[in-house]
Amino acid sequence: MEPLPSNNEYPRFGRSTLDQTHAPYAIVMQLQQLGLSEWAGTVLSWLGRYDGLEEHLHIESNQAIAMRDALMRFAIETPKPEAGTTLTPQALRELKAAIVEDLLQLDFVRTIAYWGPLFEKRIVWNPLEISWLGFLDILPISDDREGEECLMVITKEEADPAHLQAIHDLLMGGPAPENSTDTGPGPAPMPQAPHVPHVPQVPRAPRPGRASDGQADH
Numbered sequence: 466m467e468p469l470p471s472n473n474e475y476p477r478f479g480r481s482t483l484d485q486t487h488a489p490y491a492i493v494m495q496l497q498q499l500g501l502s503e504w505a506g507t508v509l510s511w512l513g514r515y516d517g518l519e520e521h522l523h524i525e526s527n528q529a530i531a532m533r534d535a536l537m538r539f540a541i542e543t544p545k546p547e548a549g550t551t552l553t554p555q556a557l558r559e560l561k562a563a564i565v566e567d568l569l570q571l572d573f574v575r576t577i578a579y580w581g582p583l584f585e586k587r588i589v590w591n592p593l594e595i596s597w598l599g600f601l602d603i604l605p606i607s608d609d610r611e612g613e614e615c616l617m618v619i620t621k622e623e624a625d626p627a628h629l630q631a632i633h634d635l636l637m638g639g640p641a642p643e644n645s646t647d648t649g650p651g652p653a654p655m656p657q658a659p660h661v662p663h664v665p666q667v668p669r670a671p672r673p674g675r676a677s678d679g680q681a682d683h
Contacts, residue, residue, distance in 0.1 A: 488529035489509060489512075491533045491537075492505070492529070492532055492536055495533070495537055495540045496508065496536065499539060499560065500546075500557060504561060507635075507636060508532075508636065512528060512529060512532055514592045514596045514597065515528045516528075516596065516597060517601070518573060518576065521616075522572070522573065522576065522618070527573075531571045531573065539560070543560065565633055565637060569633065574624055574632065575623065577590070577619050578590040578616065578618045579616075579617055582615075583613065588603070588604065593628075593632070
C-alpha cells in the first residue's frame with residue numbers, strides 16, 4: 466500500500482495511521498481482527514530483529530510497513546466468523562501458516578549482511594541469533610575509514626531454504642509434525658489412584674482351645 470502524502474501542517478504534524486511509526490500498532494490491531502492476538506508477541510519480537518535495517522535497504526517500504534500491508538490483505542480477505550463464534554484451533558493454525566508463507570516472501574527476509582574485506586564474510590549477521598542493531602554494535606568500526614573492511618548489505622533474489630524453514634518454525638512455534646491434526650490441548654488425564662504396596666498376609670496363630678485352620682472342632 467502506498468503511504469499517504471505527508472501533511473506537516475497542524476494538527477497532524479506529519480503523522481498518519483499509515484506511516485512507519487504507527488505500523489507496529491496496526492499490526493497488533495490486524496492480528497486482533499484475525500483472532501490471533503496471542504501471536505502478536507511472537508510476530509513483533511521477530512520483526513524487531515530487523516529494526517534499523519531499513520536504513521540500508523534500497524526498497525520503497527520498511528519491514529514494519531511491509532508486514533502491516535501483508536496482514537491487512539488477510540484482514541480484508543479472510544471471512545469473518547459468525548457472531549458469537551470463533552475459529553477452531555485448527556483453522557487458526559492454518560491461517561497462521563498462510564500468513565507465515567506470505568511473510569517469508571517479503572524483501573527484508575532475503576537480506577543478508579556481513580562485515581569484512583570486499584566479498585569476504587568475516588562477521589556474518591544471522592537475524593535468528595542477533596538483532597540488526599545488536600549486530601551493528603559488535604562490528605569493529607573505528608574512526609579510521611581507510612581500511613579495506615566494510616559493511617555489505619545485499620537483498621538476494623532467493624533466500625536460503627534452511628533459513629526460511631528456521632523462520633517458519635520460529636513463527637509457528639516449532640515444526641509441525643507430519644500429518645498433524647492438532648486442534649489444541651486435549652482433555653486433562655484422569656487422575657490415577659494412589660499406589661498401595663502389596664503386603665503379604667501372615668497366617669494367624671490358633672487361639673487356645675480352638676482347632677487350627679483345616680481341623681474340625683470336636
